[in-house]
Amino acid sequence: MNTAENIRPASIPACPVCGGQKASALRTAFDDRYGQPxxxxxxxxxxxxxxxxxxRLGESDLGALYGTYYPRKHVNVGDLRREARRAVTRLAPLxxxxxxxxxxxxxxxxxxxLMLDIGCGSGLSLLEAQAIGAQVRGIEADPNVRRIADELGLQVHIGSLLDExxxxERFDLVVLNQVIEHVPDPDQTLERLRxxxxxxxxxVLVFPNVRSFWCRLSGVRWINWHVPYHLHHFSRGDFTQMAARCGYRIKAVRTVTPNLWTVLQFRxxxxxxxxxxxxxxxxxxxxPADRAGVPVPPPARRLVRRILRRIVLAGLMLPLAVINRSIxxxxxGDSLMVEIVPVVKP
Ligand SMILES: [Zn+2]
Known part of the structure; x- marks a missing residue:
């Protein structure tokens, strides 16, 4: 059995929070999503x-890792446009x-x-910000996004922030949604962003909260350990200390727990x-294009199934939403959402 005793205390690349170079092992961990061995x-x-x-894997290892193991979602440009329009309806914030x-x-x-989204993925966040009335730029490591960005007419740089x-351009808002935990040296990223x-x-950065309720309850099975893709596991305190070291102060902080994450956590x-x-x-x-040959049930049965699924989901989601909003x-909550601003020297 893998236990913390099996691993010797590690010498690590500098800790982004304090610069320390000594660490002690807590436990072993492996990729329990995509099977990296x-x-x-x-x-x-x-x-x-x-x-x-x-x-801690470096930038060069990460390309091969993500290329081999990380899923590439099938993306439909029309779906993205439709989804982005939903972001500005009156009831969308609720x-x-x-x-x-x-x-x-x-x-x-x-x-x-003018907004920059680092790790913008398929570009939905950029379309949503555009719908709100902002000008947008994106950075994304996945070369598959090139085609999507071109089709959507979005300015996306395929690469990293280090490519300058x-x-x-200078930005009013820089967004990192579930990204900073994947970055080998997040302190350097923050310094460069300033x-x-x-x-x-x-x-504005959003990242998993290692002190969350669901993390404490689920232990090693918490879905946001996500080893080896998540290199850093921040608490509110760690992040605040790192931001201060990089010349920022915290302007706002809260936690948000997607109900879907909790459903996945239960599974x-x-x-x-x-x-x-x-x-x-x-x-x-x-x-859908690859599903040819799979038998499709008659329309009436599909409708009944869809209605039943909706009823079951609604029954599950109502108490879950109440619990998560209370947490x-x-x-x-499971993800920390932090707004930081550079400290202006007098
Ligand atoms: Zn440290």
């Missing part, structure tokens, strides 16, 4: 307690609050602002995934 460890910085994945899907920085953009994309902000500019708690095997829970869905009100 290597064994990793969760370690805690001896100096400040920040939790990290070890060994729907996002209730479902816990307002854990994304682009919803705080104001009309006329959009060099002549130079890309306009006066009065702000950065994950019942599964035992051996190392090296992908989890059926995270299997990539088959694009978030206490600040114990």
């Amino acid at each position: 290597d064994l990793f460890a969760l370690v805690r910085c001896d100096q400040c307690g920040h939790c990290m994945t070890s060994p 729907r996002r609050w209730w479902t816990g899907t307002d854990n994304q920085g682009q919803y705080s953009v104001r009309p006329g602002e 994309p959009f060099a002549s 130079t890309r902000l306009r006066p009065g500019g702000r950065v 994950a708690n019942r599964l035992d995934i051996p190392r090296g095997s992908p989890s059926p829970m995270w299997a990539v869905s088959t694009p 978030d009100a206490l600040g114990w």
Whole structure:
């Protein structure tokens, strides 16, 4: 059995929170989503307690890792446009609050602002910010996004912030939705970002909260350990300390728990995934074009199934939403949402 005693205390690349270089092993960990076979460890910085994945993969390892194991979602440009229009309906903020899907920085953009989304994925966040009235730029490592961005007419740089994309521009808002925990040296990213902000500019980051209620309850099966893709596991305190070290102060902080995450958490708690095997829970869905030959039930039966599924989901989601909104009100939610601004020297 894998226990913390099996791993020797690790020497680590500098801790982004305090700069310390010594850490102690907490326990072993592996990819329980996509089946990457290597064994990793969760370690805690001896100096400040920040939790990290070890060994910490570098930028060059990450390309191969994501290319081989990370799912590439089938993306339909028409669906993205439709979804983005839903973001600006009158009831959209209430729907996002209730479902816990307002854990994304682009919803705080104001009309006329210039926003940069780092790790913009398929570009939905950029379309939503555009619908709100902002100008948008994106950065994304996945080269598959090139085609989608071109079709949507979005300015997306395929690469990283280190390439200095959009060099002549400064931003009112920089957004990192579920990204900073994937970055090998998040302190360097924050320092570099400071130079890309306009006066009065702000950065909104969203990342898993290692002190969350569902993390404490689920232990090793918490879905947001997500080793080895998540390299850093932040608490509110760790992040505040890192931001201060990089020249920022916290302007606002809250937690948001997507109800869907909790449904996935319940499913994950019942599964035992051996190392090296992908989890059926995270299997990539088959694009419609590849489903040829699969028998389709008659329309009446499909309708009945859909209605039943809706009823079951509604029955499950109502109490779940009440629980999650209460947890978030206490600040114990699964994702931390932090707004930081550079400290202006007098
Ligand atoms: Zn540290």
